[in-house]
Amino acid sequence: MTTNLPSEIQEIASRIRPLDEEAIRAAQARLDSLTKPPGSLGKLEAAARQAAGVTGEAMPELSRKAVIVMAGDHGVCEEGVSAFPPEVTAQMVLNFLHGGAAVNVLARHAGADVVCVDVGVNADLSHPRLVARKIRRGTGNIARGPAMSRDEAIAAIRVGCDVVAELAAAGTRVFATGEMGIGNTTPSAAILIALGGLTPEQAVGRGTGIDDARLLHKRGVVERALAVNAVDPRDPLDALAKLGGLEIAGLVGVILGAAAHRALVVVDGFISSAAALVASRLVPACAPYMLASHLSLEQGHGSMLEAIGLSPMIHMDMRLGEGTGAVLAFHFLDAAVRLMGEMATFESAGVSQQ
Known part of the structure; x- marks a missing residue:
C-alpha cells in the first residue's frame, strides 16, 4: 500500500481483505466434481473461483x-x-x-x-x-x-x-x-x-x-x-x-x-x-x-x-x-456461476471419473 494515504482512502483501504481462500477451495472442489476434464472451461473456471473468493461463497449469487x-x-x-x-x-x-x-x-x-x-x-x-x-x-x-x-x-x-x-x-x-x-x-x-x-x-x-x-x-x-x-x-x-x-x-x-x-x-x-x-x-x-x-x-x-x-x-x-x-x-x-450451480457432477450423472 502507498504510504501516507489520505485518511479518506486509508479508511476504505482498511476494509479491503484478502480473498476467502476457503471459498476458493470449495469452488475448486465443486468445479473438479463436474462432468468435464479438470480445468477444461479455462477462464470461466478462473472467474468462478475469483467470484467465490471475492464474495466468500463457494457458489455465489451474482444476479444484481x-x-x-x-x-x-x-x-x-x-x-x-x-x-x-x-x-x-x-x-x-x-x-x-x-x-x-x-x-x-x-x-x-x-x-x-x-x-x-x-x-x-x-x-x-x-x-x-x-x-x-x-x-x-x-x-x-x-x-x-x-x-x-x-x-x-x-x-x-x-x-x-x-x-x-x-x-x-x-x-x-x-x-x-x-x-x-x-x-x-x-x-x-x-x-x-x-x-x-x-x-x-x-x-x-x-x-x-x-x-x-x-x-x-x-x-x-x-x-x-x-x-x-x-x-x-x-x-x-x-x-x-x-x-x-x-x-x-x-x-x-x-x-x-x-x-x-x-x-x-x-x-x-x-x-x-x-x-x-x-x-x-x-x-x-x-x-x-x-x-x-x-x-x-x-x-x-x-x-x-x-x-x-x-x-x-x-x-x-x-x-x-x-x-x-x-x-x-x-x-x-453469469455462465461461470451457472455452470457451477447447474452442471451435473460425475456422481449425480453416473459418469466414470477415471
Whole structure:
C-alpha cells in the first residue's frame, strides 16, 4: 500500500481483505466434481473461483449487477487531441440517461443497471436518473498545468466509493467500470507513462479514431503534460491529480469501494484500466477484486493490464468505452456461476471419473 494515504482512502483501504481462500477451495472442489476434464472451461473456471473468493461463497449469487458510468470533461481538449468536440460529453450523458447508448443496450441484455454519475461535466445537467456529484466543471489542461488539485482527486475518489456503497446496500454484488469524457485517452496514456514506464509511442493511441498527423500531435501533447507536471512515479495520487480526469478518479473510488464491500469489479477498457492502475498502486489489496473484461484496440491497453497483473477474458477489437466491454463480460461471469450451480457432477450423472 502507498504510504501516507489520505485518511479518506486509508479508511476504505482498511476494509479491503484478502480473498476467502476457503471459498476458493470449495469452488475448486465443486468445479473438479463436474462432468468435464479438470480445468477444461479455462477462464470461466478462473472467474468462478475469483467470484467465490471475492464474495466468500463457494457458489455465489451474482444476479444484481450495475455498470457505473462516470462522466467528466477534460481541459486538454483545447489542444485538439480528439476527433470529437468536448460538448459531446454532456450530450452522451443525456443519451445514457435516456437509454440510447451502446452500454444501455448491452446492459439491458445482461440484466444490469446503468448508473450515470456527473463527477466533472462542463455543463449544467439535470435528469431524474442522473447522480449529480460534480466536483468541478472539467479538469485543467494537463499540457499547461495540473488537471486538478490533490483534494479534488480525493473528493472524486470519494464519490465513486459512496456510489458503490449506496448500490451495495441495495444488493448489488458486481460492478462494472464505465466512463464518458471526450479526450480521456490522453490523460489515461499520460498516467500509463508516468506509472508504467512506457514511452509515448507505446502508450498513446488513436482514441476516437484520429489520423496519423493528429496522433503525432497527441503524443507531443502528452510529452508536454509529463514535462510540465513533473509527476512523482512513486505517488499514484500525484499522477492522478496532475494528469488524470475526474471520471478516472471516480472510477478509482468505484474499484476501491467494490473491494471494500467484497464485490467483484469488472474493468472495461483503456480509461477504466488507467483507473485500475492507480487503484492498484494506491491499495494493492484491491487488485484481486478486479476482473479484466476485454483487450481494447487502444494502444497501450495490454501493457496497462500487465502492469496491474490482469488478463482479459475476451478479445473483441472494441474501443468504445462506456463500460461496453465490461458489460459483455457479465454474460461470461453469469455462465461461470451457472455452470457451477447447474452442471451435473460425475456422481449425480453416473459418469466414470477415471
